[in-house]
Amino acid sequence: MDVRTPPAPAAxxxxxxxxxxxxxxxAAEHLGLFTVLSRSGGASVAETAHRLGIEERPAEILLTACAALDLLSRDGGRYVNTPLAETYLVRGGQYYFGDYVRMLTEYVYPGWTRLADAIHANAPARVTTREQQEIFEATTRPKIFWDGLYPLSALTARALAEAVDLEDVTSVLDVGGGNAAFAIELCRFYPELRATVFDLPFVCRHTADRVADAGLSERVALHPGDFFADADLPGGHDAILLSMILHDWDEPRNAELLAKCHRALPSGGLLMISELLVDDDKTGPRDAALMSMNMLVGTWGRNYTVAEYRDWLAAAGFTGIRTVRFSAPGANGAVLARKP
Structure with a gap:
């Protein structure tokens, strides 16, 4: 009989x-808990129940759980937001994550409940009979998808701007730029930079107000199009950004897109691939590996290694390939390359 002590099951x-x-x-976000506590400066169990329109029993359970998750702290008999919740979970905040939480709940999690189906079928679980391209149509990726990704993208863009020197770049084409978070943040960080968001027409319609609200309509242009259906990408930019794009697609589609990037850039032009990069030995890291599982659920892609990107970039004609590491919600680094 084996009498060795088994490993602790805590993990x-x-x-x-x-x-x-x-x-x-x-659930807390759905109820507006963090916004209510922010506006009131904190609340007791009874006050929270009254303000949220719920009974005291679930209010107490919810407050206790949120405190255990370090989203709330208790000051005497009142619960208040921690700095994390105050920064990211109060509605109207610059980097409000509530839309992202709702997007995951409404759009992403249903597919995760069918993860085993996706593994068996080697096909997305969120869609079954549609062609691959249709997952990017307005009817299958609603506005909440783009709104939800904004804070994640904006914080990742700030990290990219700090890690990659773009002082010599005058204009960047953000391919699949979605909600313009990268274009906005990069232009804020580099006051002389101009950017063009190239994305599907319905996405550009969603994005126009976001750019206007940022006061950057004169520096951030919107160019509707389809980076696979269109023969070429818009020219006239000395840098191209692919942020959280290539993980949506398989190897042949990525090779096709990288070839288009190469054609669109001038000699000396910079290509930036910002992603959660998988380790070359494919043992992690955790965030990249789990995002790859998310791609299995919803797309025909996965998260790729630096070695894979190097091979594809070299095959497309790029040189000077290097990797810059940073830590952000949507990426752990960028693979950079130049067109000779």
């Missing part, structure tokens, strides 16, 4: 109950 329990934590956050 396994954390994995198996991960849904509990995410859905506690989703």
């Amino acid at each position: 396994l329990m954390e994995l198996t109950t991960g849904l509990w934590a995410s859905q506690t956050l989703a």
Whole structure:
């Protein structure tokens, strides 16, 4: 009989109950808990129940759980937001994550409940009979998808701007630039920079107001198009950005897109690929590996290694390939390359 002490199951329990934590956050956001506490300067259990229109029992349970998750702290008999919740979970904040939480709950999580189906079928679980391209149509990726990704993209853009020197870049083409978070943040960081968001027409319609609200309509242009259906990408830019784009697609489609980037850039032009990069030995890191699982659920792509990007970039004709590492919600680094 084996009498050795078994390993502690704490890590396994954390994995198996991960849904509990995410859905506690989703429920609190749905109720507007963090916004209510911010505006009132904190509240007791009874006050919270009254303001949220719920009974005291669920209010107490929810407040306790959010405190255990370090989203709230208790000051005497009143619960208040922690700095994390105050910064990211109060509606109207610059980097409000509530839309992202709702996007995951409404759009992403249903597919995750069918993850085993995606593994067996080697096909997305969120769509079954549509062609690959249709996952990017307005009817299948609603406005909440683009709004939800904004804070994640904006914070990632800030990290990219700090890690990659773009002082010599005058104009960047953000291919698949979606909600313009990267274009906006890069232009804020580099006052002389201009940017063009190239994305599907319905996405550009969603994005126009975002650019206007940022006061950057004169520096951030919107160019409707389809980076696969169109023969070429818009020219006239000395840098091209692919942020969280290539993980949506398989290797042949990525090779096709990289070839178009090469044609669109001038000699000496810079290509930036910002992604959660998988380790070359394919043992992690955790965020990149789990994002790859998310791609399995919803797309025909996955997250790729630096070695894979190097091979594809070299095949497309790029040189000077290097990797810059940073830490951000949507990327852990950027692969950079030049057109000779």
